[in-house]
Amino acid sequence: xxxxxxxxxxxxxxxxxxxxxxxxxxxxxxxxxxxxSQLQDFDLIAQPDGSGYPQGSxxxxxxxxxxxxxxxxxxxxxxxxxxxxxxxxxxxxxSEERPIRTVGSYWPHASTLFDYVQRAMPADAPKSLTSxxxxxxxxxxxxxxxxxxxxxxxxxxxxxxxxxxxxxxxIDSSQAL
Amino acid sequence: xxxxELEKVAANGLINRRHLLGLGLAGMGTVASTSLLGADAGLxxxxxxxxxxxxxxxxxxxxxxxxxxxxxxxxxxxxxxxxGGGSSRSxxxxxxxxxxxxxxxxxxxxxxxxxxxxxxxxxxxHGLVRQPLVFSYEDLLRYPMVxxxxxxxxxxxxxxxxxxxxxxxxxxxxxxxxxxxEWTGIPLSTLLDEAGVYPEARWINAVGxxxxxxxxSIPLNRAMDDVMLALFQNGEPVRPGQGxxxxxxxxxxxxxxxxxxLTQIKLTREPTHFRDETSKYTDTRLDRKSxxxxxxxxxxxxxxxxxGQMKLERQGIYQVTGIAWSGRGSIRRVEVSAxxxxxxxxxMIDSHQSEKALARFRIPxxxxxxxxxxxxxxxxxxxNVQPTRTSLVTEKGNISTxxxxxxxxxxxxxxxxxxxxxx
Numbered sequence: 001x002x003x004x005x006x007x008x009x010x011x012x013x014x015x016x017x018x019x020x021x022x023x024x025x026x027x028x029x030x031x032x033x034x035x036x037s038q039l040q041d042f043d044l045i046a047q048p049d050g051s052g053y054p055q056g057s058x059x060x061x062x063x064x065x066x067x068x069x070x071x072x073x074x075x076x077x078x079x080x081x082x083x084x085x086x087x088x089x090x091x092x093x094x095s096e097e098r099p100i101r102t103v104g105s106y107w108p109h110a111s112t113l114f115d116y117v118q119r120a121m122p123a124d125a126p127k128s129l130t131s132x133x134x135x136x137x138x139x140x141x142x143x144x145x146x147x148x149x150x151x152x153x154x155x156x157x158x159x160x161x162x163x164x165x166x167x168x169x170x171i172d173s174s175q176a177l
Numbered sequence: 178x179x180x181x182e183l184e185k186v187a188a189n190g191l192i193n194r195r196h197l198l199g200l201g202l203a204g205m206g207t208v209a210s211t212s213l214l215g216a217d218a219g220l221x222x223x224x225x226x227x228x229x230x231x232x233x234x235x236x237x238x239x240x241x242x243x244x245x246x247x248x249x250x251x252x253x254x255x256x257x258x259x260x261g262g263g264s265s266r267s268x269x270x271x272x273x274x275x276x277x278x279x280x281x282x283x284x285x286x287x288x289x290x291x292x293x294x295x296x297x298x299x300x301x302x303h304g305l306v307r308q309p310l311v312f313s314y315e316d317l318l319r320y321p322m323v324x325x326x327x328x329x330x331x332x333x334x335x336x337x338x339x340x341x342x343x344x345x346x347x348x349x350x351x352x353x354x355x356x357x358x359e360w361t362g363i364p365l366s367t368l369l370d371e372a373g374v375y376p377e378a379r380w381i382n383a384v385g386x387x388x389x390x391x392x393x394s395i396p397l398n399r400a401m402d403d404v405m406l407a408l409f410q411n412g413e414p415v416r417p418g419q420g421x422x423x424x425x426x427x428x429x430x431x432x433x434x435x436x437x438x439l440t441q442i443k444l445t446r447e448p449t450h451f452r453d454e455t456s457k458y459t460d461t462r463l464d465r466k467s468x469x470x471x472x473x474x475x476x477x478x479x480x481x482x483x484x485g486q487m488k489l490e491r492q493g494i495y496q497v498t499g500i501a502w503s504g505r506g507s508i509r510r511v512e513v514s515a516x517x518x519x520x521x522x523x524x525m526i527d528s529h530q531s532e533k534a535l536a537r538f539r540i541p542x543x544x545x546x547x548x549x550x551x552x553x554x555x556x557x558x559x560x561n562v563q564p565t566r567t568s569l570v571t572e573k574g575n576i577s578t579x580x581x582x583x584x585x586x587x588x589x590x591x592x593x594x595x596x597x598x599x600x
Contacts, residue, residue, distance in 0.1 A: 029371050030312065030317075030319060031302070031308075031310030031316075031368070031371050031372065033308055033310060034301065034303070034309045035309065036303060036309060039301065039303060039309070042301065043441065043443065044390060045382055045392070046449075047445065047447060047450070048450060049447060051445075073258070074259075082258055083259075093461075093465050098575075098576055099465065099576060101456070101461070103456070106455075106456060107455055107456055108450065108455055109450045109455065112450050112455050112456070115392075115449065115450075115451060115452070116451070119384075119389065119390035119392065120287070120288065120389040120390060120452070123258075123260055123262075123288065124260050126288065126388045126389065169465065169466055169467055170455070170459065170466070170467050170469045171468050172469055172470060173470050174448075174469070174470035174472070175396065175398075176471070176473075177505065
């Protein structure tokens with residue numbers, strides 16, 4: 001960025017010089033090259049195809065303790081929630097009444113659970129869980145929803161294979177005008 | 178001109194919009210009727226006190242008149258179980274024109290407003306690109322920029338109108354998650370081109386630097402279109418609540434994808450399916466299938482005055498006014514009804530409306546003390562017409578409450594009370 005002093009000089013010279021300068025800037029590339037390896041601690045994106053998961057693993061049995069220590073204040077003892085927004089279990093997309101939509105009933109991909117808990121939870125101390133703890137606590141949330149066994153060791157590979165009940169429930173409307 | 182000569186253009190008191198153009202009704206309000214009464218002999222004007230003493234000095238940073246302090250956003254109370262989560266709504270009923278002052282622009286945060294030092298902030302572009310790059314704030318300020326006026330609307334704005342019963346609310350509480358501003362920034366395509374996007378890349382994944390690390394996936398074709406990296410809002414650096422030092426700005430689309438505090442753009446083949454594009458900001462239809470990535474905001478308008486919870490104190494002429502917008506083009510026409518949609522009259526809008534920006538509309542209306550239901554209906558440059566609430570809710574159901582853009586009805590009763598109704 002120009003300092004004020006430089007700006008004053010530039011405007012004192014002539015308007016055409018300023019125009020000439022901006023044309024030069026246009027052709028400039030100011031991004032600084034970086035390697036993907038330098039972004040390992042920065043990039044938290046975890047996708048359904050298995051990309052972006054860290055090493056680590058855990059079971060629902062291990063996750064129960066973390067959940068009870070770090071999550072229940074807002075999500076309830078068994079994930080029943082303290083508000084509509086914080087309910088983590090139950091619901092049925094085919095129910096007669098208005099369906100209750102939760103991780104269990106609504107979410108199409110298990111990867112989203114890893115991605116979201118790692119980036120945003122617990123809401124009072126986001127990004128304070130280790131990778132193992134994230135695997136453990138999401139294993140517990142999936143187990144509370146009856147989606148995985150409590151002994152399943154959740155890791156990069158097994159998480160990719162978890163099938164969510166509503167996996168076919170979504171339509172990509174991104175190209176709709 | 179007398180009241181009798183005003184040209185009625187639709188039932189229940191709507192008057193031709195050309196009477197707004199200084200044809201004897203310049204003052205509007207109730208002036209037209211009271212001016213017929215002649216001068217009030219008791220009203221002797223004197224020089225006021227502030228004309229007799231020097232006023233305040235110029236200041237480094239301006240503030241508004243203390244007499245307008247009641248103009249406030251409506252923000253929820255802090256919730257310890259949702260730290261930093263919530264929204265604040267623009268006082269639509271008190272605003273005029275089509276630009277929202279930055280201090281009153283609506284906000285929606287999922288984990289509070291971070292206090293970012295621009296010297297420490299980084300924007301990274303990586304993934305399926307020839308050369309991953311990191312940009313500093315200072316360097317970004319040297320890029321060629323564009324300035325555009327756009328609306329921004331939260332996907333959940335007006336969501337309560339999906340409910341079975343009309344809420345007792347104001348234009349602010351019901352519809353205040355929309356605002357308009359001039360945004361200045363760098364076309365995102367400039368930065369993506371610098372990194373060199375590989376042909377197999379189909380999506381950008383944008384992530385903010387807030388505590389929620391808000392993430393959204395956006396198709397590359399849209400990202401290369403009119404999307405910008407916004408650095409300035411109405412001429413000043415984007416405020417912290419709007420993403421300081423930088424945010425994505427995706428014109429016409431649900432506000433959440435204009436990721437604030439932008440720090441990462443990763444190019445990928447597939448979208449990430451972030452929580453806020455699966456669990457939230459998706460639209461479950463009546464057949465229980467859910468639409469994902471429903472970005473453009475619908476063709477919409479709302480009368481901001483007279484509006485819910487106001488009271489008309491006297492019979493006479495009022496200026497019905499409001500805002501209209503469309504995520505798919507510019508506003509071409511706004512009609513207003515005073516009889517619940519049976520008859521309509523064209524409201525005045527400026528002829529050159531910008532794409533994806535708020536349009537201000539106005540029409541004079543004579544309230545004769547009877548029941549009335551005021552509605553407005555927008556048409557955009559693509560020919561999209563704002564639907565009635567009933568047809569929207571019949572089509573979409575109300576499992577999801579995003580993207581409400583149906584017609585708002587404000588009922589005026591004989592006492593002059595204005596209320597939200599379903600009509």
